[in-house]
Structure formats: structure tokens, C-alpha cells
Amino acid sequence: MEKKNIKQNEEKEIRIDNYKITNKIKTVGTLKFEKNDSTLCNKIIIKEMDESFTTDVKKDDNCENNFEKRESTNFNISENVIENIADTNLSNKQETTKDDGSITDEKKINDLQKEIKTAITSNENKVEIKITKEKNVKTSFNKNKNETNDTTNKKEDLRKYYEKLPTVIIVIGMAGSGKTTYVGALYNYLKKECKKKVYAINLDPAVKHLHYTANIDIRDSIKYHEVMKQYKLGPNGAIMTCLNLFATRFDKVIEILEKRKNKLNYIIVDTPGQIEVFNWSASGNIILETLSVSFPVVINYIVDTVRCERPITFMSNMLYACSVLYKTRLPFLACFNKIDVIKHDKCIEWMKNYDTFSDDVLNDESYMASFSRSCALMINEFYEGIKTIGVSSKTNEGFNNILKKLEYLKEEFIIDYVSIIDKQMKKIKKRKDKDIKLKMESLLIEQQKNISNLNK
Numbered sequence: 298m299e300k301k302n303i304k305q306n307e308e309k310e311i312r313i314d315n316y317k318i319t320n321k322i323k324t325v326g327t328l329k330f331e332k333n334d335s336t337l338c339n340k341i342i343i344k345e346m347d348e349s350f351t352t353d354v355k356k357d358d359n360c361e362n363n364f365e366k367r368e369s370t371n372f373n374i375s376e377n378v379i380e381n382i383a384d385t386n387l388s389n390k391q392e393t394t395k396d397d398g399s400i401t402d403e404k405k406i407n408d409l410q411k412e413i414k415t416a417i418t419s420n421e422n423k424v425e426i427k428i429t430k431e432k433n434v435k436t437s438f439n440k441n442k443n444e445t446n447d448t449t450n451k452k453e454d455l456r457k458y459y460e461k462l463p464t465v466i467i468v469i470g471m472a473g474s475g476k477t478t479y480v481g482a483l484y485n486y487l488k489k490e491c492k493k494k495v496y497a498i499n500l501d502p503a504v505k506h507l508h509y510t511a512n513i514d515i516r517d518s519i520k521y522h523e524v525m526k527q528y529k530l531g532p533n534g535a536i537m538t539c540l541n542l543f544a545t546r547f548d549k550v551i552e553i554l555e556k557r558k559n560k561l562n563y564i565i566v567d568t569p570g571q572i573e574v575f576n577w578s579a580s581g582n583i584i585l586e587t588l589s590v591s592f593p594v595v596i597n598y599i600v601d602t603v604r605c606e607r608p609i610t611f612m613s614n615m616l617y618a619c620s621v622l623y624k625t626r627l628p629f630l631a632c633f634n635k636i637d638v639i640k641h642d643k644c645i646e647w648m649k650n651y652d653t654f655s656d657d658v659l660n661d662e663s664y665m666a667s668f669s670r671s672c673a674l675m676i677n678e679f680y681e682g683i684k685t686i687g688v689s690s691k692t693n694e695g696f697n698n699i700l701k702k703l704e705y706l707k708e709e710f711i712i713d714y715v716s717i718i719d720k721q722m723k724k725i726k727k728r729k730d731k732d733i734k735l736k737m738e739s740l741l742i743e744q745q746k747n748i749s750n751l752n753k
């Protein structure tokens with residue numbers, strides 16, 4: 298056994314055989330041992346009995362009762378690339394099992410208590426000690442390989458792990474489809490009607506007014522108009538550059554979400570109006586990949602039903618939606634928004650019945666008609682693979698069906714996506730980390746080139 302002198306207000310560490318016990322003990326009080334035998338023990342922690350230490354979460358990290366709180370995200374975007382993006386959660390989880398001894402018998406626990414007592418009293422500090430037996434946090438892909446080789450159990454654990462995580466809802470849609478209004482309505486609905494813990498992230502640097510309280514807002518870190526001026530860009534180029542700059546520090550966002558995850562049910566992400574900026578850019582890719590490695594993710598595509606009155610505009614909207622689905626390959630919910638203005642029944646009919654669509658297209662005189670008919674034949678598979686819903690972000694009509702669909706899609710993520718990860722988790726993670734790092738590096742190089750060109 299190895300003992301370290303324990304000084305007040307210092308990190309204390311005691312090593313007893315295979316057991317490592319670390320903590321900060323600040324409070325001076327009476328020495329007391331407490332033991333909880335009701336659960337299986339795989340870890341020993343010395344806990345300070347001071348009120349401030351009753352939770353493992355730091356006070357300012359605990360937003361249980363304050364989801365309105367804006368996170369401080371004024372990241373220094375000129376800092377160098379941070380390594381291991383997307384790894385934050387994994388490495389955090391590893392901490393829970395790393396080096397932890399497994400204590401199975403009473404004698405060992407008693408011996409351990411004596412050892413701790415001697416170690417602490419030798420320093421003449423009066424401290425209150427709690428030895429807790431903690432349930433094994435089985436995060437599946439992080440747990441010790443020796444613990445289980447049973448793949449069925451592993452899958453079940455992984456499933457349970459993802460089930461507990463908040464669902465990330467990424468709201469994507471054409472400019473003016475009502476994304477921001479929808480995010481506001483969904484945020485309020487989930488929070489007030491469904492009593493869920495909701496967190497909102499705004500990734501649209503150009504938005505002027507939000508209908509919800511964003512916990513993380515890209516505008517806090519990056520000033521759209523300054524980017525426009527500095528890089529001499531137009532509106533779309535500036536949005537793209539803002540998103541690129543923000544993506545280089547997306548690891549910080551993941552870090553924040555990791556701290557909050559146990560207390561959240563939903564994380565809603567509002568994206569810029571231009572689909573291509575998010576869907577086809579490297580930064581959009583980084584953001585999506587990073588989030589989907591860490592949380593169950595659902596794509597919520599917003600369709601402007603008013604603009605789908607004609608079968609041809611409906612088809613172009615569906616082609617966009619289709620491209621988003623095949624790019625992201627994530628569970629997909631298409632929301633026909635603005636049904637207070639026009640119902641979406643026709644759209645659903647077109648999706649279900651090719652003949653109806655074909656007939657209606659024939660009545661449309663546009664030269665695009667025959668192209669749309671061909672597309673409708675081709676796009677059938679897409680219609681079958683997605684969920685649809687009609688909503689009004691103004692009147693909240695249709696929102697009562699949303700929760701069920703979101704739960705269904707989370708389940709879809711867990712079944713389809715998690716089981717694949719289970720097999721190749723490490724491989725995928727390694728590849729993604731490398732991939733993401735490379736993308737981030739190239740973004741920074743691009744950024745530096747732009748700056749040096751401007752300085753010439």
C-alpha cells in the first residue's frame with residue numbers, strides 16, 4: 298500500500314493495492330464512515346460531506362433548474378485545431394471505469410476503511426468520509442473488455458445507454474420555410490406542454506430575431522457582418538464562413554452538451570436558411586458527424602406547405618429533402634409547416650399515390666412536368682423511409698403528434714445506427730476523429746490563407 302500525505306484543500310490520493318481513491322476534501326468535520334451494501338460495488342469514492350460536494354457536477358455546470366441560461370461560447374476561433382473532437386464524451390466516460398478496482402468482499406472493504414482512516418488521521422485533519430458503493434455505469438463501448446464478451450449484453454447496454462441520452466433534433470429546411478418559428482414553437486411545446494427539459498442551439502449567424510431562448514448561439518462567437526466585411530463576402534459566403542469558423546471549435550459545444558446530457562431530454566439545433574450551406578459544407582458535415590457520434594440524432598426537415606401547392610414545387614422540395622436524407626443517412630421527420638394557411642393533405646396524397654401526382658402534373662403546363670413525373674417514380678423509396686407530419690408553428694396545430702414521432706425516430710436511430718456502431722465503434726470513432734481533424738485542419742488552413750490574402 299502506498300499513502301500520500303493529505304493536506305487540507307488539496308487533491309488527495311490514496312492507493313491501496315489495486316484501488317485508487319482520489320478527491321478533494323475541504324470541509325473540516327467529524328470522521329465518520331458510511332457504507333451502503335445495497336448495491337454492487339465496483340468503485341470507491343471518498344466524498345466530502347459538505348453540501349457543495351453532494352453532486353459530482355460543478356455548481357456552474359449544473360443547469361438543472363436553469364435551462365434558460367445562455368452558455369458562454371465566445372470561443373477564440375483563431376486558436377489552433379483542437380485534437381480529439383467528438384472524443385470528449387468517450388474520454389469522459391472512460392474516467393468512470395478507468396483504474397477502478399472491483400471490490401467484492403466485506404473484508405476488503407473493512408481493510409480499506411482502516412487504511413483510509415489511518416491515512417487521513419495521520420494528517421490530523423478532521424474530515425467526514427463517505428465510502429459509497431456505486432452501480433457500475435455500463436457505457437458499453439467504454440467498459441472494460443474483460444467485463445463481458447457477450448455481444449447480446451453489450452448491445453443491450455449500448456441500447457440502454459443511448460436511450461438515456463437526449464435526442465438531438467436538427468432542424469433543416471429551405472429559406473423561409475419557417476425553421477426559426479418552428480424551433481420556437483417546438484421548444485415551447487416540449488417544455489411547457491410535455492414538461493421536457495429542452496436545450497436550444499442556434500447555428501444561423503444571420504438570424505435577427507429568435508422565437509426561443511438559445512442556450513448556445515453562434516452569434517455570440519462570430520459576428521456575421523464583421524465576417525462579411527473582413528472577408529469581403531456576400532451573404533451566403535459569409536454564412537458559410539461563419540459556420541466554418543464555428544465548426545473549428547465545435548468540440549467546445551460537445552463539451553458543454555456532455556455536461557448537460559443527463560439532465561436533458563431534447564437538444565434542438567436551428568440551422569441557417571440555405572440548406573446547401575449546412576448540408577453540403579464541410580462544417581455542416583463536421584457538426585452532424587460529431588453530434589451523431591455522441592447522441593441520437595434526428596433530422597427534422599421543414600417543408601413550406603404553401604410553396605408545395607403546385608406538384609412541381611412540391612417535387613423540387615422533396616428532391617431537396619431526399620438529398621438531405623441521403624447525405625445525412627439519419628432518421629428523418631418531414632414537417633409540412635404552415636398548415637394554418639394550407640393543409641398538407643394533397644402532399645401526403647402525392648406521396649402515397651403516384652397516379653394522383655402524375656395526373657396533377659399533367660394539368661400543370663410547366664416544361665418540368667415530365668421530369669417531375671420521372672422523379673416521383675424514383676423517389677418512392679424515399680417516401681417510404683421517412684415519417685411525415687403536418688404542423689403550424691403559428692397555431693401549434695399538429696404538435697400533439699410530434700412527441701410520438703420523435704420517440705419512434707430515436708428508437709430507429711438506436712436500432713439502425715447504434716447496432717452498427719456496436720460492431721465497429723472503435724474503428725468508426727478512429728476514422729471519424731481522423732476525418733474530422735483533417736477537415737478542421739483544412740478549414741483552418743483555408744481561413745489562414747484568406748487572412749493572408751487580405752493582408753497582402
Ligand SMILES: Nc1nc2c(ncn2[C@@H]2O[C@H](COP(=O)(O)OP(=O)(O)OP(=O)(O)O)[C@@H](O)[C@H]2O)c(=O)[nH]1
Nearest residue numbers: 471472473474475476477478570634635689690691
Ligand atoms: N402562417 C404561418 N406562417 C409561418 C409559420 N411558420 C413560419 N411562418 C412565417 O414564415 C416566415 C419565415 O419564417 P422563419 O421562421 O423566419 O423561416 P426560416 O426558415 O427560419 O427563415 P430563414 O432563416 O431565412 O431561412 C415568417 O414570416 C414566419 O412568420 C406557420 O406555421 N404559419
